[in-house]
Amino acid sequence: xxxxxxxxxxxxxxxxxxxxxxxxxxxxxxxxxxxxxxxxxxxxxxxxxxxxxxxxxxxxxxxxxxxxxxxxxxxxxxxxxxxxxxxxxxxxxxxxxxxxxxxxxxxxxxxxxxxxxxxxxxxxxxxxxxxxxxxxxxxxxxxxxxxxxxxxxxxxxxxxxxxxxxxxxxxxxxxxxxx
Amino acid sequence: xxxxxxxxxxxxxxxxxxxxxxxxxxxxxxxxxxxxxxxxxxxxxxxxxxxxxxxxxxxxxxxxxxxxxxxxxxxxxxxxxxxxxxxxxxxxxxxxxxxxxxxxxxxxxxxxxxxxxxxxxxxxxxxxxxxxxxxxxxxxxxxxxxxxxxxxxxxxxxxxxxxxxxxxxxxxxxxxxxx
Amino acid sequence: xxxxxxxxxxxxxxxxxxxxxxxxxxxxxxxxxxxxxxxxxxxxxxxxxxxxxxxxxxxxxxxxxxxxxxxxxxxxxxxxxxxxxxxxxxxxxxxxxxxxxxxxxxxxxxxxxxxxxxxxxxxxxxxxxxxxxxxxxxxxxxxxxxxxxxxxxxxxxxxxxxxxxxxxxxxxxxxxxxx
Amino acid sequence: xxxxxxxxxxxxxxxxxxxxxxxxxxxxxxxxxxxxxxxxxxxxxxxxxxxxxxxxxxxxxxxxxxxxxxxxxxxxxxxxxxxxxxxxxxxxxxxxxxxxxxxxxxxxxxxxxxxxxxxxxxxxxxxxxxxxxxxxxxxxxxxxxxxxxxxxxxxxxxxxxxxxxxxxxxxxxxxxxxx
Numbered sequence: 277x278x279x280x281x282x283x284x285x286x287x288x289x290x291x292x293x294x295x296x297x298x299x300x301x302x303x304x305x306x307x308x309x310x311x312x313x314x315x316x317x318x319x320x321x322x323x324x325x326x327x328x329x330x331x332x333x334x335x336x337x338x339x340x341x342x343x344x345x346x347x348x349x350x351x352x353x354x355x356x357x358x359x360x361x362x363x364x365x366x367x368x369x370x371x372x373x374x375x376x377x378x379x380x381x382x383x384x385x386x387x388x389x390x391x392x393x394x395x396x397x398x399x400x401x402x403x404x405x406x407x408x409x410x411x412x413x414x415x416x417x418x419x420x421x422x423x424x425x426x427x428x429x430x431x432x433x434x435x436x437x438x439x440x441x442x443x444x445x446x447x448x449x450x451x452x453x454x455x
Numbered sequence: 456x457x458x459x460x461x462x463x464x465x466x467x468x469x470x471x472x473x474x475x476x477x478x479x480x481x482x483x484x485x486x487x488x489x490x491x492x493x494x495x496x497x498x499x500x501x502x503x504x505x506x507x508x509x510x511x512x513x514x515x516x517x518x519x520x521x522x523x524x525x526x527x528x529x530x531x532x533x534x535x536x537x538x539x540x541x542x543x544x545x546x547x548x549x550x551x552x553x554x555x556x557x558x559x560x561x562x563x564x565x566x567x568x569x570x571x572x573x574x575x576x577x578x579x580x581x582x583x584x585x586x587x588x589x590x591x592x593x594x595x596x597x598x599x600x601x602x603x604x605x606x607x608x609x610x611x612x613x614x615x616x617x618x619x620x621x622x623x624x625x626x627x628x629x630x631x632x633x634x
Numbered sequence: 635x636x637x638x639x640x641x642x643x644x645x646x647x648x649x650x651x652x653x654x655x656x657x658x659x660x661x662x663x664x665x666x667x668x669x670x671x672x673x674x675x676x677x678x679x680x681x682x683x684x685x686x687x688x689x690x691x692x693x694x695x696x697x698x699x700x701x702x703x704x705x706x707x708x709x710x711x712x713x714x715x716x717x718x719x720x721x722x723x724x725x726x727x728x729x730x731x732x733x734x735x736x737x738x739x740x741x742x743x744x745x746x747x748x749x750x751x752x753x754x755x756x757x758x759x760x761x762x763x764x765x766x767x768x769x770x771x772x773x774x775x776x777x778x779x780x781x782x783x784x785x786x787x788x789x790x791x792x793x794x795x796x797x798x799x800x801x802x803x804x805x806x807x808x809x810x811x812x813x
Numbered sequence: 814x815x816x817x818x819x820x821x822x823x824x825x826x827x828x829x830x831x832x833x834x835x836x837x838x839x840x841x842x843x844x845x846x847x848x849x850x851x852x853x854x855x856x857x858x859x860x861x862x863x864x865x866x867x868x869x870x871x872x873x874x875x876x877x878x879x880x881x882x883x884x885x886x887x888x889x890x891x892x893x894x895x896x897x898x899x900x901x902x903x904x905x906x907x908x909x910x911x912x913x914x915x916x917x918x919x920x921x922x923x924x925x926x927x928x929x930x931x932x933x934x935x936x937x938x939x940x941x942x943x944x945x946x947x948x949x950x951x952x953x954x955x956x957x958x959x960x961x962x963x964x965x966x967x968x969x970x971x972x973x974x975x976x977x978x979x980x981x982x983x984x985x986x987x988x989x990x991x992x
Contacts (some may be wrong), residue, residue, distance in 0.1 A: 290480055298481060301469055303523050305482050305577055317888040318907030344482050346575055349560055351854040369906060370855030372940050372988040373914075374560075378810065379553045379579065381528055389813065396525055398484055400558065403909050442813050449807035451909040452736065455747065455800050496709040497728030530675040548727060549676030551761050551809040556731075557989065568992065582730050621992050628986035630730040631915065634926065634979050648838055659827055660835060661842050661881050663935055702840050704933050707918060732916045737937065739886060739911075754883050756842055758916065 299395040306399035307354045308380065308440075309340040310447040311362060313421065314405045320451045323427040323444075324410060326361060327418045330437070337420075337435045339444065341399065350374050350400065358404065362419065363411030368404045376400035377450035380443050390439040403447050424453035478574040485578035486533045487559065487619075488519040489626040490541060492600065493584045499630045502606040502623075503589060505540060506597045509616070516599075516614045518623065520578065529553050529579065537583065541598065542590030547583045555579035556629035559622050569618040582626050603632035657753040664757035665712045666738065666798075667698040668805040669720060671779065672763045678811045681785040682768060683802075684719060685776045688795070695778075695793045697802065699757065708732050708758065716762060720777065721769030726762045734758035735808035738801050748797040761805050782811035836932040843936035844891045845917065845977075846877040847984040848899060850958065851942045857988045860964040860981075861947060863898060864955045867974070874957075874972045876981065878936065887911050887937065895941065899956065900948030905941045913937035914987035917980050927976040940984050961990035 290298060298304070311324035325337050342357035344350060351370055358368045380399040382392035410419045426432065428448050433441025448454040469477060477483070490503035509515050521536035523529060530549055537547045559578040561571035589598045605611065607627050612620025627633040648656065656662070669682035683695050700715035702708060709728055716726045738757040740750035768777045784790065786806050791799025806812040827835060835841070848861035862874050879894035881887060888907055895905045917936040919929035947956045963969065965985050970978025985991040 294480070298477065300525070301473070302477060302481065302525055303484050303527075305484050312909065314907075314909055316907075317886075317892055318909055319888065320909055344577065346480055346482060347562065347564075348482075349854075350558065350577070351856065355854055369942075370851075370853075372849065372851055372855055372857055372942060374558045374989055375555065375987070376558070377554070377910075378807075379529065379555070381553075383526065385526075389810075398523065398529070405906075405909060445803075445812055446807040446810070449736075449804040449812065450912070452747075452804070452911055454803055454807065491730065493728075493730055495728075496707075496713055497730055498709065499730055528675075530677065534675055548763075549672075549674075551670065551672055551676055551678055551763060552735075553810055554808070557986075568989075584727075584730060624982075624991055625986040625989070628915075628983040628991065629733070631732055631926075631983070633982055633986065652838070656835065656839060658883070659831070660839065660883055661885075663840050663842050702935065704837070704839055705920065705922075706840075708916065708935070732918075733913065734916070735912070737887065737911045737913070741884065743884075756881065756887070 303396040303398050305344045306341060306397050307344060307350060307357060308399045308401040308443070309354060309358055309368075309404040310401070310444060311340060311358070311366070311368070311404055311406045311410070311419070312451075320403070320424060320448075320453045322421045323424055323448070324362075324406070324419045324421050325427060325432065325444075326412060326416045327420055328416045335435070336437045337432065338437045339401075339440055340404075354402065354404070358406075361412060361416055362406065363409075363413055365408045366406045366410045367408035368406045370404060371402055374400075376402055378443060378446045380440075382438055389442060392438050401443055401447060403451055424448050425455060428454055482575040482577050484523045485520060485576050486523060486529060486536060487578045487580040487622070488533060488537055488547075488583040489580070489623060490519060490537070490545070490547070490583055490585045490589070490598070491630075499582070499603060499627070499632045501600045502603055502627070503541075503585070503598045503600050504606060504611065504623075505591060505595045506599055507595045514614070515616045516611065517616045518580075518619055519583075533581065533583070537585075540591060540595055541585060542588075542592055544587045545585045545589045546587035547585045549583060550581055553579075555581055557622060557625045559619075561617055568621060571617050580622055580626060582630055603627050604634060607633055661754040661756050663702045664699060664755045665702060665708060665715060666757045666759040666801070667712060667716055667726075667762040668759070668802060669698060669716070669724070669726070669762055669764045669768065669777070670809075678761070678782060678806075678809045680779045681782055681802075681806070682720075682764070682777045682779050683785060683790065684770060684774045685778055686774045693793070694795045695790065696795045697759075697798055698762075712760065712762070716764075719770060719774055720764060721767075721771055723766045724764045724768045725766035726764045728762060729760055732758070734760055736801060736804045738798075740796055747800060750796050759801055759805060761809055782806050783813060786812055840933040840935050842881045843878060843934050844881060844887060844894060845936045845938040845980070846891060846895055846905075846941040847938070847981060848877060848895070848903070848905070848941055848943045848947070848956070849988075857940070857961060857985070857990045859958045860961055860985070861899075861943070861956045861958050862964060862969065862981075863949060863953045864957055865953045872972070873974045874969060875974045876938075876977055877941075891939065891941070895943075898949060898953055899943060900946075900950055902945045903943045903947045904945035905943045907941060908939055911937075913939055915980060915983045917977075919975055926979060929975050938980055938984060940988055961985050962992060965991055
């Protein structure tokens with residue numbers, strides 16, 4: 277959920293005003309990805325987390341994330357946002373199944389597990405192995421690789437946008453790497 | 456996806472015109488449910504399928520299905536549509552997890568597995584045991600209970616709206632009842 | 635994995651000596667359950683954890699757990715162990731699917747995530763809502779109900795046998811209740 | 814479940830007599846794999862099915878399958894059996910999660926969905942993309958690549974050992990490729 281930075285050049289189907297209006301009326305569909313490195317047996321060895329500045333200039337951490345467009349398949353959306361956030365040489369291995377490890381529900385009002393001040397968004401989240409080199413684009417400053425244990429730490433959770441620390445932990449749990 | 460019948464009294468957040476407009480611009484988020492009966496060990500013994508007349512007056516079969524509204528949780532939407540389609544005495548047992556057995560992608564153009572002439576809809580599908588008595592409301596004429604084997608038959612698949620025969624089979628497979 | 639207490643009256647198919655021998659030769663198949671209370675929308679509100687004394691007399695916490703016997707289905711085994719550990723009035727709602735939320739691999743040697751000094755065991759783990767009253771039998775002293783947040787705490791994890799704190803957290807994550 | 818052919822050179826931990834004895838006393842743990850080809854978006858495009866002669870000389874079809882040994886992890890067992898059945902150049906991409914798409918329960922008596930005359934076996938089944946070239950070894954004559962639709966056909970199901978046609982269909986359903 278690209279809450280910051282330059283306008284999304286891919287938003288084409290809706291103007292900014294229309295999108296703003298729609299965000300007050302309907303839940304928006306998102307996909308999110310936890311990029312990981314795996315070894316030869318498929319075990320997750322490292323987790324990639326994006327670091328960027330939010331609108332107020334504070335540094336926050338987040339996952340690969342973005343909206344599904346009209347007429348776009350989930351796989352196309354996932355691939356597009358992985359490329360947008362990790363660059364064209366990341367070579368992600370998209371999952372054979374589109375069943376997510378979690379469905380995260382972001383609400384624009386307080387008291388919910390996941391929050392997004394802009395909108396009600398429902399996000400299908402996937403763990404995605406990447407095999408190439410990652411070169412964050414757009415507004416991300418850096419992709420930080422860390423161990424599953426570090427990624428699940430309270431320190432990282434505290435820095436993640438919108439409550440995504442819990443989503444990241446659920447992703448790690450889904451691949452047997454939450455301790 | 457209630458494609459027929461009387462206006463949905465719950466659609467409040469968008470007028471009919473606004474909804475029609477939005478349907479050409481954004482994927483809409485749906486939930487769907489396969490109502491089932493289970494025995495004491497949790498095994499699915501029967502599957503409930505809705506029968507109703509479509510706009511052209513032809514009889515079609517379908518699943519419990521409906522849109523997620525702005526500000527509504529997936530669980531609330533699932534419960535609301537189960538009650539709408541099965542009546543207030545169905546006593547559904549909603550799943551402990553919101554991870555669906557399948558994510559069905561309906562497109563308004565040809566050549567896709569699932570289709571919906573009205574819109575691009577992405578649907579999170581669940582198998583939901585019901586423990587009470589079902590009394591279809593709104594535009595459904597009848598809820599037909601049948602064995603898993605019958606539910607997975609080609610005859611039933613041919614009568615189901617929008618390709619949902621494949622979704623039903625995936626639901627049966629997810630509970631070990633596709634043969 | 636009932637590591638302590640009186641002989642299991644259900645172990646019939648293998649004598650104690652045979653079982654001891656087999657445990658050095660083959661992985662044994664187990665089922666485990668995290669008993670939970672759910673609300674009307676299926677959301678997990680409380681988690682049940684067993685408290686008991688181990689062979690050395692120390693108090694430890696654990697999950698419902700036990701071996702699958704020859705000729706026994708997974709559902710039968712799960713039901714039998716739930717009844718054994720929670721009593722006959724627990725009224726568990728077994729899942730419609732036998733796909734576990736995690737597969738835990740316990741090894742009798744150091745350096746592994748899950749450990750069991752007696753054997754190599756592979757355990758299929760489920761979250762199981764219980765609707766009745768629980769009355770622990772056999773060697774369990776007590777079933778403690780706690781919030782999902784408390785169940786996921788480091789304090790509880792430290793008291794759980796064989797590394798099951800991580801398994802419990804994965805179970806909570808699978809139902810969206812790990813924060 | 815290698816029911817035919819030459820003795821398994823990997824059975825080391827148990828002699829043939831011991832294994833025969835154990836098979837009458839305990840459920841044995843297996844892993845199974847449906848080898849697939851995927852496109853750049855992760856979608857399954859082809860399914861690989863093994864063809865071989867059974868003990869009576871009849872041709873049957875089956876999946877990659879084999880026992881988990883004492884002390885062996887599920888990932889190691891899965892990799893070992895993929896290499897045994899597909900050759901060393903198949904380059905399988907093992908899943909990041911060890912949660913199977915289905916747990917198949919094979920019983921040595923009639924009236925069950927999955928059957929195995931030799932034993933009670935419980936099998937964790939995975940869909941595994943392979944990226945290299947497959948060269949079946951041991952007793953398999955051939956690996957046949959076919960479309961998901963052909964793999965799910967009644968004709969193929971009728972030729973598969975022990976009821977695995979249903980397992981194959983569940984695997985296809987889990988990746989959205991059962992129609």
